[in-house]
Amino acid sequence: MTTRGITVLAGGLKETVEITKAADEAGFEGAWSGEFLNRSAVVSVAAMAAATERIGVGTAIAYAVGRSPLVLANDARFLDEMSNGRLTLGLGTGTRGMMVGWHGVTDPDGPASRMEELIPLLRRLWHLHEESVQHEGRFYSCNITPTADIEPPVRPEIPIYTAGVNARMIEVAGRVSDGLICHPTLTDQYLADIARPAIEKGAEKMGRDAASVQLKGVIITSIHDDPAQARREAAAQIAFYVAPKAYGPVMEASGFGDEAAAIQTAFRAKDHDAMVAAVSDEMLDQMAAAGTLDEVRERVAHLEKRYDHAALYSPSFTLSADRVRENTFAIIDAFRR
Numbered sequence: 001m002t003t004r005g006i007t008v009l010a011g012g013l014k015e016t017v018e019i020t021k022a023a024d025e026a027g028f029e030g031a032w033s034g035e036f037l038n039r040s041a042v043v044s045v046a047a048m049a050a051a052t053e054r055i056g057v058g059t060a061i062a063y064a065v066g067r068s069p070l071v072l073a074n075d076a077r078f079l080d081e082m083s084n085g086r087l088t089l090g091l092g093t094g095t096r097g098m099m100v101g102w103h104g105v106t107d108p109d110g111p112a113s114r115m116e117e118l119i120p121l122l123r124r125l126w127h128l129h130e131e132s133v134q135h136e137g138r139f140y141s142c143n144i145t146p147t148a149d150i151e152p153p154v155r156p157e158i159p160i161y162t163a164g165v166n167a168r169m170i171e172v173a174g175r176v177s178d179g180l181i182c183h184p185t186l187t188d189q190y191l192a193d194i195a196r197p198a199i200e201k202g203a204e205k206m207g208r209d210a211a212s213v214q215l216k217g218v219i220i221t222s223i224h225d226d227p228a229q230a231r232r233e234a235a236a237q238i239a240f241y242v243a244p245k246a247y248g249p250v251m252e253a254s255g256f257g258d259e260a261a262a263i264q265t266a267f268r269a270k271d272h273d274a275m276v277a278a279v280s281d282e283m284l285d286q287m288a289a290a291g292t293l294d295e296v297r298e299r300v301a302h303l304e305k306r307y308d309h310a311a312l313y314s315p316s317f318t319l320s321a322d323r324v325r326e327n328t329f330a331i332i333d334a335f336r337r
Contacts, residue, residue, distance in 0.1 A: 002304045002305065002307055002308060002309065002310050003029040003030065003308070003309045003310075004028055004029055004030070004304065004309070004310055004311075004312065004335060005023075005028055005029060005030030005031060005032055005056070005058075005309060005310070005311035005312070006019065006020075006023040006028050006030070006031050006032070006311060006312055006313075006328070006331065006332060007032045007033070007034075007060065007218060007311045007312065007313035007314075008020060008031060008032065008033045008044070008048070008328075009033065009034055009036075009039070009313070009316065010314070010316045010321065010324045010325075010328075011321065011324070011325065013043070013044065013047050015325065016033060016044050016047060016048060017047050017048060017051045019031075019328055019329070019332070020048040020051060020052055020055065020057070021051055021052060022329065022332050023055060023332050024052045024053075024054055024055035026332050026333070026335070026336040026337065027336060027337030028055060028332070028335070028337075029055065029056055029309070030055065030056040030057070030058060030088075030309060030311060031048055031052075031055050031056070031057050031058075032057075032058045032059070032060040032090070032311050033045055033048065033059065033060070034059065034060050034061050034062070035059075035061065035062055035063050037102060041059040041060075041061065041062040041063075042059065042062060042075045042079065045057050045058065045059055045079055045083075045087070046078075046079060046082055049079060049082040049083035049086065049087070050082055052083075053084075054086075055086070056086045056087075056088060057079075057083050057086050057087055057088075058087065058088035058089070058090050058161075059088075059089055059090045059091070060090040060161075060163075060181050060216065060218075060311065061090045061091055061092035061163045061181060062075075062089070062090065062091055062092075063091075063092065063093070063094055063098075063102075063103065064091040064092060064093050064114070064115060064118055064162075065093055065094070065099050065103045065105050065114075066102070066103035066104075066105075068140075068142075069118060069121050069122055069125055069140055069142060070125060070142060070144065072089075072091075072118075072122060073122050073125035073126055073128075076089045076122070076126075076158060077126070077153050080153060080154050080155060080158055081153070081154050084154065085154045085155050087158055088158070088159045088160075088161060088179075088216075089122075089158055089159070089160045089161070090160075090161040090162070090163065090179075090181050090216070091115070091118075091119075091160065091161070091162055091163070092162065092163030092164075092181065093111040093114065093115065093163075093169075095244065095246065096108050096111075099111070107138075107139065110138075110139075111169065112168045112169045112171065112172050113138065113139070114138075114139045115162055115169070115172045115176070116172055116175055116176055117137045117138060117139050117140055118139070118140065119160055119162065119172075119176040119177060120176060121133075121135055121137075121140055121142075122160065123157070123160070125142075125144075126153060126157065126158070128144065128146060128150055129146075129149070129150035129151065129152045129153075130152075132144060132145035132146065159178040159179060159214075160177055160178055160179075161173070161177055161178060161179035161180065161181050161214070161216055162176075162177040162179075162180065162181065163180075163181040163183070164180055164181070164182075164183075164195075164198075165183045165247075165250055166249075166250065167194050167195075167197075167198040168198070170194070170195050170198035170199060170202075171198045171199070171201055171202035172202065173199055173202065173213050174198065174199040174200060174201060174202020174203035174204075174205075174206070174208065174210055174213055175202035175203070175205060175206045175208075176202075176206070177213065178212075178213070178214060179213060179214035179215065179216050179308070179309075180195070180199060180213060180214070180215055180216065181216050181218075182195070182215060182216065182217045182218065182306075182307070183218070183241070183250075184218040184219075184220050184237075184238075184241055184287065184313065185238060185241050185242060185247070185250070185251070185254075185287050186217065186287070186306070187254040187255070187256075187286040187287065188286065188306065189253070189254050189255055190250065190253055190254045191306055193253060194253055196210075199213050214308040214309065215306065215307045215308050215309075216307065216308065216309045216310075216311065217303075217304070217306055217307035217309070217310045217311065218310075218311050218313050219288065219289055219300060219303050219304065219310055219311070219312050219313065220234050220237050220238065220287060220288035220289070220290070220313055220315055221234075221288065221289045221290070221296060221300065221312040221313060221314060221315075221327075221331050222234045222288065222289075222290040222291075222296070222314065222315055222327060223290075223291075223292070223293055223296050223327060223330040223331060223334060224291075224292070224327075225292065227290070227291040227292050227295060230290040230291050230292070230296075231284060231290045231291065232276060233290065233315045233319060233323075233327075234284055234287075234288035234289075234290035234315055235276045235279035235284050235288075235290075236272070236275070236276045236315060236317045236318050236319075237288070237315030237316065237317045238279050238283065238284060238287050238288060239263045239266075239267075239272075239275035239276055239278065239279055239317075240275075240317040242259075242260050242263045242264070243263055243264055243267040243275065244264075245264055247260060248260050248261065248264065254286070256280070256282075256283045256286075259278050259279060259280050259283050262274070262278035263275050263278045263279070266278060272318060285299070288315075289303060289312075293330075293334055296334060297334060297335075300312065300335070312331050312335065314327040314328045314331060315327075
């Protein structure tokens, strides 16, 4: 059975905590927060963990660049302590532009290889209480010998998930991760043709069981008494995600190449209405649950079957903060267990 979570990406820390507590009380199994140029996943999840006792908490995603492996490992160690063992560490590199422009990465080539070096190193640093860590690799180097005893972490291991869109990055999950964080625009076709084979390829190379790699999905969810309004909101969020040119091949592989091309043309023209109009009904139904309460419940029940864990996520692109808040609490109420 698919477990269900909520994604909290809008609002400040106070609202993040309020939403997470509501989801916890409603019986959701997970609450997730991510990062952007104005948001910290680590601080958000710390606040979420401190305010709750049962619900799992996770970063989806925290940037794997911009922090040293030691800082990442220590952040995770303390988040897991704050949550009493409820953390899932979700990591991703972001786009090439983010790596270079936001985080000052001087070697942005090979992001998949970077992650394949990082994740095993993080696991070694998790056991720094047992032995020193020396590492010299392409992307990372460290020479750490504790000068005093270190308390062991709350758990001997934590689940580490990695985000991926293209086949090579998805393969990383099969090789070294406990789970794949799927992009919100994932479709049944892309999962069958690209994602699952990539996980299997990576797992086979490492002698792992591909079935052990969890799929964590994100379902764009919009509930409104006016189903057309709900669908417009979800379509706007899809268009926002598809607007970067890099997503053209991904959408082509999902059968939505024409829609993506139209969205990207409208994006360059700064025509938001045309971006939304370019999202076809079929595209929207593959990527979102939008409509009246009953329609959304039915669609989520269908879409979440793809995943081991499905996090519901209110669209926010072009929407007011009040509408995002209203929709987020409507989602929590709709799926109260």
